[in-house]
Amino acid sequence: MIRPARALLLSALALLLLAAAPAHATGYRYWSFWDRTGDHWTYATEGPGTARPVDGTVQGFRFAVSADSADAPRPRGAASFGAICARTPATSGTKRIALVIDFGTRSDAPSGDTPPTLRWACARVPPGATTAEALATVAEPLRYDTNALLCAIAGYPRTGCGEQVSATEKKTAAQDTGPSVGVHAGAAAVAALAAAAIWQARRRRHA
Incomplete structure (x- = not known):
């Protein structure tokens, strides 16, 4: 006894x-892909390599650590087609896609990387172009893995692709102090x- x-x-x-x-909960560090309707972002139902948006579409990418689509942070900041593509007039035989590229926060960044500032871009592409093709015209270099997963936009992050990470890896002020x-x-x-x-x-x- x-x-x-x-x-x-x-x-x-x-x-x-x-x-x-x-904490043992894990997530994945990756670029998520979003569609914007009005003032709301929704997680895209298909990848940028197959999505073929029409002229006037607003789409976004957000780099972050998240467990799944329900947990994924949305692109930040207000975004409207009129504001992003104001200096890109319509021309015959092309379409314009407004893109919001959110590189995320320091807590989501891989070790040794610093996220660039949020970027807006208006891509003018042929009518049949995919979102990936539109992205390539405004945010090179892009990096993909062997399974065609988008790993880096504008060279960020420098390494890694959708790797699984522990929640405790996120660098917070509490951990630093x-x-x-x-x-x-x-x-x-x-x-x-x-x-x-x-x-x-x-x-x-x-x-």
Whole structure:
């Protein structure tokens, strides 16, 4: 049978482990692809290599770490076709696609990379062009993997392609400033329970 004092110490250690354990949830670092209707972004139902938008379409790309399409951050900032393509007049035999390229935040960036600033671009392309072809006219160099997954826009990021990452890899201010609140709380719990265990042990000896 485990004595009360020892049980308290074991409980304290368990609390500390739970508080200090890193989150194991994972996500993927990748470029997501979006369609814009009015003031709203929706996750695209097909890839940029097959999508063939019509003249006047607004589409976006966002680089971030996310678990899936429901979790993926949308491109930031207001975006309208009129604003993005204001200096690109319509011409016969072409179409214009407004593109929003959001390189994400520092917390989403691979180690050693700094995300460029958000970019708007108006691509003028043939009527049958895909979004990928439109993107290539305004944001080279593009990089793809062997499965035709879009890995980099305008050379960003320099390496990697849709790699799985741990949630704890995201660089946050809390991580930079020292142990998390959970670690401190766990340590406090251990100290309190250990003190209680010592008190109980001394009480039994003097009983």
